[in-house]
Amino acid sequence: MTTITAELHNRTKKKPIKGMMDNVMEQFYSAADHIELHPNIRKILSITNNEIIVHFPVKMDNGDVEVFTGYRVQHNNALGPYKGGLRYHPTVDIDAARALAMWMTWKSSLAGLPYGGGKGGIQLDPSKYSAGELERITRRFTFALGDNIGPEHDIPAPDINTNSQTMAWIADTYMSTRPPAERTANQHVVTGKPDGSGGLEGRDRATGYGVFLNIKFWAARNNESLSNKKFIVQGFGNVGYWASHFLEKNGAKLVAVQDAFGSIRNTNGINVDDLFNYTQVNNGSIVGFPEAFDLDNEKFFTSECDICIPAALGNQITRTNAPKIKARLIAEGANGPTNVEGEKILIDRGITIIPDILCNSGGVIGSYFEWLQNRNGELWQLSEVMSKLDKKMKESFDKVYDFSEKERIDLRKAAYCIAIKRIEKAYVQRGIFP
Numbered sequence: 001m002t003t004i005t006a007e008l009h010n011r012t013k014k015k016p017i018k019g020m021m022d023n024v025m026e027q028f029y030s031a032a033d034h035i036e037l038h039p040n041i042r043k044i045l046s047i048t049n050n051e052i053i054v055h056f057p058v059k060m061d062n063g064d065v066e067v068f069t070g071y072r073v074q075h076n077n078a079l080g081p082y083k084g085g086l087r088y089h090p091t092v093d094i095d096a097a098r099a100l101a102m103w104m105t106w107k108s109s110l111a112g113l114p115y116g117g118g119k120g121g122i123q124l125d126p127s128k129y130s131a132g133e134l135e136r137i138t139r140r141f142t143f144a145l146g147d148n149i150g151p152e153h154d155i156p157a158p159d160i161n162t163n164s165q166t167m168a169w170i171a172d173t174y175m176s177t178r179p180p181a182e183r184t185a186n187q188h189v190v191t192g193k194p195d196g197s198g199g200l201e202g203r204d205r206a207t208g209y210g211v212f213l214n215i216k217f218w219a220a221r222n223n224e225s226l227s228n229k230k231f232i233v234q235g236f237g238n239v240g241y242w243a244s245h246f247l248e249k250n251g252a253k254l255v256a257v258q259d260a261f262g263s264i265r266n267t268n269g270i271n272v273d274d275l276f277n278y279t280q281v282n283n284g285s286i287v288g289f290p291e292a293f294d295l296d297n298e299k300f301f302t303s304e305c306d307i308c309i310p311a312a313l314g315n316q317i318t319r320t321n322a323p324k325i326k327a328r329l330i331a332e333g334a335n336g337p338t339n340v341e342g343e344k345i346l347i348d349r350g351i352t353i354i355p356d357i358l359c360n361s362g363g364v365i366g367s368y369f370e371w372l373q374n375r376n377g378e379l380w381q382l383s384e385v386m387s388k389l390d391k392k393m394k395e396s397f398d399k400v401y402d403f404s405e406k407e408r409i410d411l412r413k414a415a416y417c418i419a420i421k422r423i424e425k426a427y428v429q430r431g432i433f434p
């Protein structure tokens with residue numbers, strides 16, 4: 001295991017924007033300047049607390065051993081234990097994990113949760129492995145992380161290509177390393193578990209529901225109705241599917257979808273549950289859905305629509321496609337889907353962006369509810385979960401929207417300012433800084 005601490009990122013504003021880390025740093029600096037953040041706190045928040053890299057061997061179905069690389073970056077824990085997902089994807093590396101961990105710090109703070117930010121994952125393409133291999137990989141990864149995770153220290157959750165099954169394997173492996181009397185008391189080492197194993201009813205839909213709520217709140221502020229609004233979704237996984245489901249239920253129309261295999265469109269509307277059922281018998285993919293037409297991937301983001309929901313990878317909206325985007329609203333289901341250059345173009349064009357740390361925060365809020373449920377030995381009903389989520393999301397949206405109007409800044413900068421100020425307050429109250 002390699003633990004790297006205190007490596008200054010040493011980035012300047014003149015550096016060309018490349019990876020997700022550049023985006024999150026630029027966003028952070030811009031908000032830090034706006035609130036005149038104390039230089040000491042700026043220094044602390046500019047770097048990650050801990051970076052854990054593990055290499056671990058796993059026996060494959062054919063008897064060969066493969067060595068995997070896993071990451072867990074713990075950015076900041078001033079407000080509470082590190083919290084954030086684990087991603088299984090070929091693009092997972094230390095830079096991505098750092099950026100995603102930082103976004104989690106801001107997201108947890110903005111939502112008013114008692115959490116810091118962490119993120120990680122394994123660099124692999126899960127479609128190349130059997131279910132049995134993925135289980136062994138997950139259990140070995142958990143074992144390799146050891147006490148770097150824990151229910152009061154660092155609490156992983158699902159992200160791209162991980163789900164409730166992955167979380168159940170992690171919980172089971174982690175609990176088996178504890179003394180017998182402490183095992184079940186440790187099930188909140190992860191959230192997003194299956195509802196029969198300590199999971200929260202509704203955690204599956206929490207992120208997508210939160211995306212929908214943010215769009216609904218935005219529409220209400222602008223005296224608009226969701227009825228017949230056309231929307232497009234990149235990524236039809238957990239976030240993309242549930243956001244589409246709730247939008248459709250409220251009268252909006254899905255007109256284009258993209259996943260890792262390709263894109264489809266139908267200006268008359270694509271039925272969300274029919275598409276979902278089709279993916280279940282089509283290796284998870286939307287491509288070939290009989291009630292839609294194929295669409296060139298390059299034309300996806302520039303499709304005619306009112307609302308665009310990127311709900312897949314980072315850096316998807318850039319200076320290349322931003323000038324041609326037709327949507328009036330971008331609701332960021334994904335983390336970091338809009339890069340800094342793309343965002344400048346969108347803002348100049350009068351397009352509103354509901355930023356990731358607000359828009360997709362329903363997931364971590366749902367995770368917090370699950371963690372509380374486990375900690376307190378409670379079982380919450382779905383209706384209770386959804387109404388609590390609704391209330392928390394509304395509070396966050398109103399805070400950000402009002403601050404952005406008051407300060408005449410965009411929603412992302414407003415969200416960052418609020419999030420960073422809360423962390424600054426914690427440091428100041430502890431008496432570390434003037």
Ligand SMILES: NC(=O)C1=CN([C@@H]2O[C@H](COP(=O)(O)OP(=O)(O)OC[C@H]3O[C@@H](n4cnc5c(N)ncnc54)[C@H](OP(=O)(O)O)[C@@H]3O)[C@@H](O)[C@H]2O)C=CC1
Binds near residue numbers: 158236259285314
């Ligand atoms: N799950 C959660 O609770 C939360 C997730 N998020 C963020 O939301 C985003 C989506 O996560 P989630 O829904 O959980 O992940 P899933 O793994 O459930 O779904 C990911 C989706 O993205 C698609 N995708 C992958 N690569 C591409 C690509 N190159 N072009 C187009 N589509 C692509 C996948 O397609 P295919 O199926 O074909 O591979 C799949 O439809 C991520 O950015 C994640 O960090 C944010 C907050 C919470």
Ligand SMILES: O=C(O)CCC(=O)C(=O)O
Binds near residue numbers: 104156
């Ligand atoms: O549920 C969580 O703890 C975090 C989910 C996540 O990874 C995210 O919000 O990006």
